[in-house]
Amino acid sequence: MPNLAVESLNLSHFRSHHVVQIECDPRPVAIYGANGAGKTNILEAISLLSPGRGVRRSSAEEMTRRPEALGWKVSAVLRTQDRLHEIETWSQNGTARQLRIDGKAATQVMLGRIARVLWLIPAMDRLWIEGAEGRRRFLDRTTLSFDPNHGEQVLIYEKAMRERNRLLKNQVTDAHWYRAIEGQIAATGVKIRKAREEALEYIHAAQDQAETAFPTAHLTLTNPENIEFSANSDDLAELLADYRSRDLAAGRTLAGPHRDDVFGVFAAKDVPAKDSSTGEQKALLISLILANGRALKEQTGLPPILLLDEVAAHLDAARRAALYDEICALGAQAWMSGTGPELFEELGDRAQHLLVTEVEGKSKVDLQ
Amino acid sequence: MSNSSKDLDHLIELMAKLPGLGPRSARRAVLHMVKKRALLMTPLADVLAEVAVTVRECLNCGNIGTADTCDICQNPKRENGEICVIEEVSDLWAMERSHMFKGRYHVLGGTLSALDAIGPDELRIPRLLRRVRDENVTEVILALNATIDGQTTAHYIADQLGDVRVSTLAQGVPIGGELDYLDDGTITAALRARKTL
Numbered sequence A: 001m002p003n004l005a006v007e008s009l010n011l012s013h014f015r016s017h018h019v020v021q022i023e024c025d026p027r028p029v030a031i032y033g034a035n036g037a038g039k040t041n042i043l044e045a046i047s048l049l050s051p052g053r054g055v056r057r058s059s060a061e062e063m064t065r066r067p068e069a070l071g072w073k074v075s076a077v078l079r080t081q082d083r084l085h086e087i088e089t090w091s092q093n094g095t096a097r098q099l100r101i102d103g104k105a106a107t108q109v110m111l112g113r114i115a116r117v118l119w120l121i122p123a124m125d126r127l128w129i130e131g132a133e134g135r136r137r138f139l140d141r142t143t144l145s146f147d148p149n150h151g152e153q154v155l156i157y158e159k160a161m162r163e164r165n166r167l168l169k170n171q172v173t174d175a176h177w178y179r180a181i182e183g184q185i186a187a188t189g190v191k192i193r194k195a196r197e198e199a200l201e202y203i204h205a206a207q208d209q210a211e212t213a214f215p216t217a218h219l220t221l222t223n224p225e226n227i228e229f230s231a232n233s234d235d236l237a238e239l240l241a242d243y244r245s246r247d248l249a250a251g252r253t254l255a256g257p258h259r260d261d262v263f264g265v266f267a268a269k270d271v272p273a274k275d276s277s278t279g280e281q282k283a284l285l286i287s288l289i290l291a292n293g294r295a296l297k298e299q300t301g302l303p304p305i306l307l308l309d310e311v312a313a314h315l316d317a318a319r320r321a322a323l324y325d326e327i328c329a330l331g332a333q334a335w336m337s338g339t340g341p342e343l344f345e346e347l348g349d350r351a352q353h354l355l356v357t358e359v360e361g362k363s364k365v366d367l368q
Numbered sequence B: 001m002s003n004s005s006k007d008l009d010h011l012i013e014l015m016a017k018l019p020g021l022g023p024r025s026a027r028r029a030v031l032h033m034v035k036k037r038a039l040l041m042t043p044l045a046d047v048l049a050e051v052a053v054t055v056r057e058c059l060n061c062g063n064i065g066t067a068d069t070c071d072i073c074q075n076p077k078r079e080n081g082e083i084c085v086i087e088e089v090s091d092l093w094a095m096e097r098s099h100m101f102k103g104r105y106h107v108l109g110g111t112l113s114a115l116d117a118i119g120p121d122e123l124r125i126p127r128l129l130r131r132v133r134d135e136n137v138t139e140v141i142l143a144l145n146a147t148i149d150g151q152t153t154a155h156y157i158a159d160q161l162g163d164v165r166v167s168t169l170a171q172g173v174p175i176g177g178e179l180d181y182l183d184d185g186t187i188t189a190a191l192r193a194r195k196t197l
Helices: A039-047 A108-114 A123-127 A132-146 A149-171 A177-208 A235-250 A278-300 A317-330 A341-352 B006-015 B025-034 B038-056 B087-099 B125-134 B148-160 B184-191
Strands: A004-014 A017-023 A029-032 A074-082 A083-092 A098-101 A117-120 A217-222 A259-265 A303-310 A333-339 A352-359 A362-367 B082-086 B103-106 B139-142 B167-168
Touching: A004 A039, A004 A303, A017 A217, A017 A362, A039 A117, A039 A303, A039 A333, A039 A352, A083 A108, A098 A108, A098 B082, A108 A149, A117 A132, A117 A259, A117 A278, A123 A132, A132 A149, A132 A259, A132 A278, A132 B167, A149 A177, A149 A235, A149 B148, A177 A217, A177 A235, A177 A278, A177 A362, A177 B148, A217 A278, A259 A278, A278 A303, A278 A317, A303 B103, A317 A341, A333 A341, A341 A352, A341 B087, B006 B025, B025 B038, B082 B087, B082 B125, B087 B103, B125 B148, B148 B167
Parallel strands: A029 A333, A029 A352, A117 A303, A303 A333, B082 B103, B082 B139, B139 B167
Antiparallel strands: A004 A017, A004 A074, A074 A083, A083 A098, A217 A259, A352 A362
């Protein structure tokens, strides 16, 4: 079966890991061990094989093993269909993270074209009830999985937005300067909005077509200013110009895709996701991750790598078995963590099982 | 550093601050100059001392030279109605190496950046607008870098130039370049700017 999978993973002085080598095949990987043993650190290392700052959104300096603080390195051999890629990422002495693909310096955008990694971590349990920023970030990761250029567009947009906000804060009134910046914001803003809308369409289609044990979430892109501009960048540029005096009073940009939000509804009950039970909210997130995986497989022929941190703990045995069945049916190399082996019993030999323990302050990984 | 003379250490330290040089290459350069004292070190010191006094920015375009008006601005043959706007003097020198552009230049001295508190008045933008008005300019070529700040600055200038023709440099496949090595954005730009053979 065609697959996207980590074939080997090497961690050096990364978080709790001193020097660790993990060899694996394309099957899912069940990681268990006591709290603090270093399970999530393995998932974080794999998340660095995709664009961005990883599952914890930490700085490169925070990832270094203490007390040595010598810098760290994560290297992996990644299989995409019939090709192997060697990916190395590292940071020395707290400097910015560097990246090499197949021995050559590379950019995050290049990484996005090779590796699609999706994740669900306990910090996302509050996604439906926290502020819009978390949901927007979740949507952008989903969008990035479909469109590797999305991240670059967001970076350009944010840079131009920071420039405009500084002008607003300094009460600059030079209309030419605003127009020049707003042109950039508008050009990237429409691409961002369009890519987000397309990503939601892909997710909805994947949910509708699937037979799944997890509830369907209907997602709608919302914006507090209720603005319509997706077709034309001139519309957004005009909107920004219209808002300029209001923005000057507020000292920041009030309208634009940087304020987009996602409104989720538990479809079967027609209840907003934020008002659903804790278990239902988690189930909706799992449903979305699986739908994202199915949509990617449909588009690229390859299921993504999934990182599911402590996901089994919140599910009863039947739901757990259903999740494992769906992951195996998808053919994704899902890296799942949990405290004990009993959480992964239903997987049997459909997965590889790793025991992570802490020995003398160092994480130790053993294939079971 | 463990050289015998404090002055030599100081010289190496200063040389190491130059772009492209590090402590190691600075040491090599200093040792080379010491060996070629009459041929290289003394003339270099003399010229450095002289240029340090005479070097100045051209009052018209921002190019550097040793007179108030640079050679290009003084040359009547370069007065063809075209002004090429660049960010830095190094960009001017790069353009001159091509021997292609026969007009005059305007060095902005950077790009607009609200975050770095660089506004139009910190650059030579007001001066450019005056030149366009006063020098019978027919075309302004915006040869700014293809960065976010460069493009913001280009749009800012274009927005204020009124009726004069404004152009930018083409973006696309470099001469001798292979498509396989280009990023998506460059290929897209090249395709959009394709021309009939």
